[in-house]
Amino acid sequence: MAGLRTGTVEPARGAIPNPRKITKWIMLPRGTLRPHAEDQLLRVRLACPDIARACDLARTFRDLLQHRRGHQLEWVREAERDAPAPILSFAQNLCLDLDAVTAGLTLSWSSGIVEGHVNRINTIKRAMYGRASFRLLRTRILLRA
Template sequence: MEKTCHQHRNCLRKHTENEAPVVPEPALLESPPPDLPRTQIIERTRHRHADVRRLVEAGWTISAIGRRLNLDRKTVRRFRDTDIDQLLASAHERRPAGVLEPFKPYLNTRFTETEGQVSGSRLFLEIRERGYRGSRQVVRRHLAALRAGTVEPVRADIPSPRKITSWIMRPREALTESQERRLLEVRLACPDITRACDLARAFADLVRYQRGYLLLAWIRQAETDAPKPMSGFAGFLRRDLDAVTAGLTLTWSSGVVEGHVNRVKTLKRAMYGRASFELLRTRILNQP
């Protein structure tokens, strides 16, 4: 019996020695989170979270923290109850609002002119010279969306009526090349503006060079082929044709008198309810 047990122990020892040793599997190492870019939003989130946590630990209330940091109560509560990693991840996904908005009309114009055959890097360099401070990826993303048709193209920059009027009424030699080009684009886009531009410049020449003898011909042309506001203006001129013709022909003018009247009215408005009539009379008579 003892011999059998001894043989059994020897066999078990040999079997154990022949088996390969069991090596424990190495523990999986967690990779560190990727470093977030040091953008303005990321840094602001870090500092705001640190300030909120510091004041909370000091025993400040949510309302007091909001007044101290100029934050809304909901914002203070979110920074108090949310982990910093989650706040940073949310800040990393955000994009600065409106960074590209002022430059979208220019991008739309360039995209249309080149029929979409312009690179995002080229557009990025062009708008950076015009004051853009965003990233290159934002420009490329917007350009890709324009090519894919997933966003509506932004309407090109349209000059205001006041600006168009200033281009029309200004002497041609006083316009820059850019202003002449923009005015030509507006005239090609709107036939009514083209007719109004030609008639307005002709009338400006009548006033500037005192060509009153051409006034009746101008009125007839404006009443025949002109936008409604300008044809109405021509009708008012016809009602007092002799006086207007004299004003565009003779060297006499009531401009000096009108200037004095305007000066008196300005003084009256400035002194109304604050000074006596004697002081008003003295200022009117003594001021050159």
């Protein structure tokens, strides 16, 4: 206690939340966090400027995704200026095919249904590998559709 009073000893820090919990707090929509979690996130943001910047960028990108605002992808330029390394890497990968990313964030079309069918067919194929003929595979795929 004497060291704390004189200022020669650093006060003990509270328990640091794990990264998964911090990520959950960041990705939840604003206003849905409980007051206790909101206070903890604020403390984490104040303690680490990189987490604060990552939090701001992640929430902005989440809003772009949720509201299909692909035309507002200046987010990438903002992230390239002063983002922490993982977000910087993500932004640079988005730049590799920015037209496709913009279209994906803007248009309502998706290849998700086709990808689901391809996944289903590949699962059936793997289960039958080396056990049956192509004719049986074709029949199983067509009957399952």
